[in-house]
Each structure stands twice: as structure tokens, then as C-alpha cells.
Amino acid sequence: MNINLNTDEAGRLEALQSFKILDSIEEEEFDNLTLLASQIAGTKLAQINLIDENRQWSKSMVGMSKENREMSRDDSVCQFTITKPGMTEIPDLTKDERTSGIDYIKDVNGFRYYLGIPLITDTNYAIGSLCVLDFETKTLSDTQIGQLKIIAKEVMTHLELHKKNRELQQLNEYKIRLMKILSHDMRSPLNGIIGLSGMLREQLGEEKSEHYELIDTIEQSSTQLNQMIDEMMNYSVIESGGLTSNPKKVNLKEIIENITRLYRPASRIKNIDLKISKEKLEEPVWIDGEKLEQVLGNLLSNAIKYTKAGGTINLSLMRKQEFLEVRVTDSGIGMSGDEIENLFRNEKKQHISEGTNGEKSTGIGLTIVQHIIRLFEGDIHIDSTPGKGTTFMLKIPV
Amino acid sequence: MDKKILIIEDDLILALSLEMMLKRIGYRDVVKVETGEEAVKTAEMYQPDLLLVDVQLGMGITGIEAVEIIQSKQNAPAIYVTGNSDQYYRSKAENTHFIDYLIKPFTYRELSDILCTHA
Numbered sequence: 001m002n003i004n005l006n007t008d009e010a011g012r013l014e015a016l017q018s019f020k021i022l023d024s025i026e027e028e029e030f031d032n033l034t035l036l037a038s039q040i041a042g043t044k045l046a047q048i049n050l051i052d053e054n055r056q057w058s059k060s061m062v063g064m065s066k067e068n069r070e071m072s073r074d075d076s077v078c079q080f081t082i083t084k085p086g087m088t089e090i091p092d093l094t095k096d097e098r099t100s101g102i103d104y105i106k107d108v109n110g111f112r113y114y115l116g117i118p119l120i121t122d123t124n125y126a127i128g129s130l131c132v133l134d135f136e137t138k139t140l141s142d143t144q145i146g147q148l149k150i151i152a153k154e155v156m157t158h159l160e161l162h163k164k165n166r167e168l169q170q171l172n173e174y175k176i177r178l179m180k181i182l183s184h185d186m187r188s189p190l191n192g193i194i195g196l197s198g199m200l201r202e203q204l205g206e207e208k209s210e211h212y213e214l215i216d217t218i219e220q221s222s223t224q225l226n227q228m229i230d231e232m233m234n235y236s237v238i239e240s241g242g243l244t245s246n247p248k249k250v251n252l253k254e255i256i257e258n259i260t261r262l263y264r265p266a267s268r269i270k271n272i273d274l275k276i277s278k279e280k281l282e283e284p285v286w287i288d289g290e291k292l293e294q295v296l297g298n299l300l301s302n303a304i305k306y307t308k309a310g311g312t313i314n315l316s317l318m319r320k321q322e323f324l325e326v327r328v329t330d331s332g333i334g335m336s337g338d339e340i341e342n343l344f345r346n347e348k349k350q351h352i353s354e355g356t357n358g359e360k361s362t363g364i365g366l367t368i369v370q371h372i373i374r375l376f377e378g379d380i381h382i383d384s385t386p387g388k389g390t391t392f393m394l395k396i397p398v
Numbered sequence: 399m400d401k402k403i404l405i406i407e408d409d410l411i412l413a414l415s416l417e418m419m420l421k422r423i424g425y426r427d428v429v430k431v432e433t434g435e436e437a438v439k440t441a442e443m444y445q446p447d448l449l450l451v452d453v454q455l456g457m458g459i460t461g462i463e464a465v466e467i468i469q470s471k472q473n474a475p476a477i478y479v480t481g482n483s484d485q486y487y488r489s490k491a492e493n494t495h496f497i498d499y500l501i502k503p504f505t506y507r508e509l510s511d512i513l514c515t516h517a
Binding site for chain 2 (some may be wrong): 201
């Protein structure tokens with residue numbers, strides 16, 4: 001090993017702390033490596049030790065009582081291992097002046113053999129060691145030592161992976177927090193636009209002028225922007241695991257009326273025939289109405305986006321005993337088998353296709369639908385033919 | 399329409415838009431502040447008849463807390479506006495005297511209907 005260890009103790013301690021491994025719980029992946037080390041070396045004991053400022057702490061140990069997990073750094077043999085990059089072998093601990101004075105070595109039945117390999121970070125700090133110990137002196141072959149070195153590297157790989165994982169989790173949490181803040185804060189200025197354009201419309205009164213069209217466009221843009229903010233907000237809630245269902249007694253006819261009122265204008269502008277059919281919806285059902293509305297809204301908004309002018313969209317809701325069956329069928333551009341497969345997988349959606357009128361999308365609407373349906377313990381089925389259209393079928397227990 | 403309205407909104411664009419909307423509806427006496435603390439101080443001198451309040455404000459006390467303090471001294475009902483439908487704030491608002499709880503973005507018509515019906 002031709003590396004120079006970084007020897008400044010403050011930097012070494014900082015490197016050790018960065019792994020957040022001290023005083024952590026026992027983990028099988030490390031215990032397996034320790035077990036393997038003791039089997040390869042043929043020793044009764046093996047440990048993964050970390051050298052803190054004043055103590056040695058064992059992440060994993062084989063053949064030793066858990067009470068010995070922590071000891072003073074002065075009593076540690078591994079403290080010597082971390083001072084040089086190669087291995088440290090002490091065939092008889094009682095005969096080495098550095099270790100002969102340590103109590104548990106002075107003991108007649110104490111340790112005799114020690115071999116340690118430093119655990120070195122990618123910044124060249126030795127934060128601890130993988131060591132094997134025995135009650136009798138012995139010699140290990142080059143092959144055994146070579147294998148132990150591989151295990152020591154493996155320990156470091158696991159530690160680095162843990163660290164990277166934690167960093168990624170933190171980054172993800174930061175992303176979600178940012179999305180929450182953004183989606184919340186964007187609503188205020190957006191409300192300024194929506195409020196004032198409505199005011200302008202009223203100011204114009206009955207007079208139909210080109211200004212009317214301009215206001216229409218401003219309103220459409222802000223509605224679309226608001227929908228994106230909604231999606232972002234919902235997505236951040238889903239990602240942070242906070243999506244919950246709040247079922248209440250709901251009148252399905254009211255939900256359909258709300259949805260129709262919201263999406264009729266968009267379909268009219270695109271000259272799409274939006275047909276609604278409802279069957280056996282007289283009795284109220286027990287469901288989270290807001291979320292059901294969101295599911296229907298997202299499916300309808302997608303159908304409108306991907307259906308050309310002159311097309312048709314059918315929304316049907318039917319009560320079938322303990323289930324609510326929802327179908328959204330459009331005569332839109334359709335999807336291939338691969339596209340359907342990738343539909344609910346955000347990581348695959350590098351390129352979100354635009355709507356037939358160039359409508360933009362965040363591409364997370366369907367992910368939200370999928371999460372809500374899963375929350376409802378329902379099923380989604382998709383049937384689609386490229387060029388002919390798509391049908392989304394939902395079966396939701398009520 | 400001669401009622402005095404105090405707007406408590408930390409987003410300057412929305413605050414300005416609200417002021418313009420209120421004036422358009424016909425309210426001539428409108429004052430706006432950015433924080434809850436400022437609202438409490440201003441309310442003492444200005445003696446508003448109605449409070450138009452953002453539930454969550456960027457700094458200091460929340461809009462609801464400001465309303466609680468103001469209403470402990472004078473009788474001015476509130477109309478709340480908020481960026482999310484969080485139940486926590488909704489239940490806090492229940493302890494105050496309020497006319498409506500609007501989720502952003504609301505329209506000019508919604509605001510003017512509420513004002514014309516209740517305020």
C-alpha cells in the first residue's frame with residue numbers, strides 16, 4: 001500500500017465523525033464481515049474497531065462479550081494500527097513493549113496474537129481497524145493476510161455507502177422541503193394574477209373586445225400554473241410519506257358536477273366532446289372526496305391534453321356493490337406498451353410529451369393518481385392503442 | 399363601503415392586488431401591513447372594521463395569532479386567505495371571529511361575493 005496517511009488528529013476525528021457510525025446499532029452486514037475475517041484467520045476473535053478521541057468503539061465483534069464494545073484508547077491495541085498504512089502484526093502481545101503493560105494482556109489467560117489492518121478513508125485518514133486476535137501466538141499466511149485486507153476494504157466500502165446513502169436522503173428531504181415552500185409561496189403571486197384578471201374581466205363588463213381574449217389566455221395560463229403547483233405540492237406530500245386518506249360521507253353526483261364545471265371549459269376550448277355517464281350513484285359513499293376529485297381531475301386533464309380537436313372523452317362512474325368503477329376513455333393519441341409500462345415511473349420520464357396543442361405537463365399527475373388509488377386500496381388498469389385512444393379503468397372499494 | 403379594511407399579507411404582490419380589488423369593489427379606506435406585529439400596532443390606531451389576513455406570515459407571529467390579539471381589544475371580524483388547506487391552521491382559526499377561509503388562488507368574484515354578502 002503506497003499511500004501516505006493524513007496524520008493530523010483533528011482531521012482524522014472529523015473524518016470519523018462524518019460517517020456517524022460511533023454508537024450506532026449492530027448491523028448484520030458488518031457482523032458478516034467480522035465473522036468471515038475470524039474464519040479466514042482461524043482466530044477466535046475478530047473486530048471492527050473505530051478509534052475515537054479517547055476511546056475505542058467496536059462496530060462489530062466476534063468471540064467477545066458485548067460489554068467490551070468500548071474501552072479506553074490507552075488500552076487499545078488498534079491505536080497502533082492506525083498510525084501506518086500497512087497491517088500491524090504482533091505475534092505475542094506480552095512481549096511487545098507497547099502492549100505488554102495492558103491489563104487484559106498481562107492476564108495469564110489473556111490475548112497473545114494480534115493482527116490489525118487500518119480502515120482508511122478516501123481522504124487517507126485511518127479511522128479504525130479490522131483486527132483478529134487469539135489467545136495463542138500464531139502466524140498467518142500471505143494469502144490469509146491478503147484476504148483480510150480485502151475484507152478491510154469491504155468494511156470501508158460499506159461505511160462509505162452508508163454515508164452516501166445518508167447524504168442522498170438528506171438531499172431528497174431538502175428537495176421535498178424546497179418543493180413544499182415553493183408550491184406554497186407561489187400561490188400568493190399567482191393569486192395576484194388570477195384576482196386582477198378577474199377584476200379586469202368585470203371592469204370590461206358586457207363589452208366583448210379583444211381584451212376579453214387576452215384575459216381568457218391569462219386565466220388559462222394561471223389555471224394551468226396552479227394545477228402544476230398543486231401537483232408539486234401533492235408530490236412533495238407523497239414523497240415525504242404524508243399522504244393520508246380522510247374518508248367522509250360523499251355524494252358522488254356532487255363530485256361529478258364539480259369536475260365537469262372545472263374541465264368543461266378546457267374541453268370546449270379544444271372542441272372536444274366531453275360525455276359524462278353515471279349509474280347507481282344515488283347512495284352516498286364513504287371515501288376521501290377531495291382525493292377522488294383529484295384523481296378524476298388528473299385523468300380528465302390528461303385526456304384533454306392528449307386528445308386532438310374534434311375528439312371525444314367519456315367519463316363514466318358506476319357503483320357496483322362494494323366498488324366504484326371509474327372509466328376515462330379518450331379518442332386521443334394513445335400509448336405503446338412500453339409507454340404504459342413507464343407511465344407511473346418518474347425516473348423514466350426524462351421526456352414528457354407535450355399535449356396535442358403543445359400543453360405542458362409536470363408528468364407527475366399520474367404518479368399522484370397511482371398513489372391515491374393505492375391509498376384507497378383500489379386497482380388501475382390501462383388499455384391503449386397508439387393513434388386510437390386510451391382507457392383508464394379504476395376499481396375503488398367504497 | 400365606508401368600512402375600514404386592514405390587509406395583513408407578507409407577499410407584496412398579493413397585498414397590492416388585494417388592495418386594488420378591494421378599491422374596485424368600492425372600499426376606499428384600505429391599509430396594508432406585512433407582519434402580524436405591525437398589524438397589532440396599526441389596528442390600535444386605525445381601528446379597522448374588517449381584517450383580510452394571510453394565515454401564515456413569513457416572519458413573527460402568524461396571521462391567526464395577530465387576529466386573536468386584535469380581537470381581544472376590538473371587534474373586527476377576519477377573512478382568512480391561505481396557501482394550503484392544512485387542518486391545523488383551520489382549527490386554530492375556529493377560535494377567532496371570522497367570515498370565511500379562502501384557499502389561494504381565489505378569484506375576484508369569490509372575494510367580492512363574500513364581502514358583499516357578509517361584510
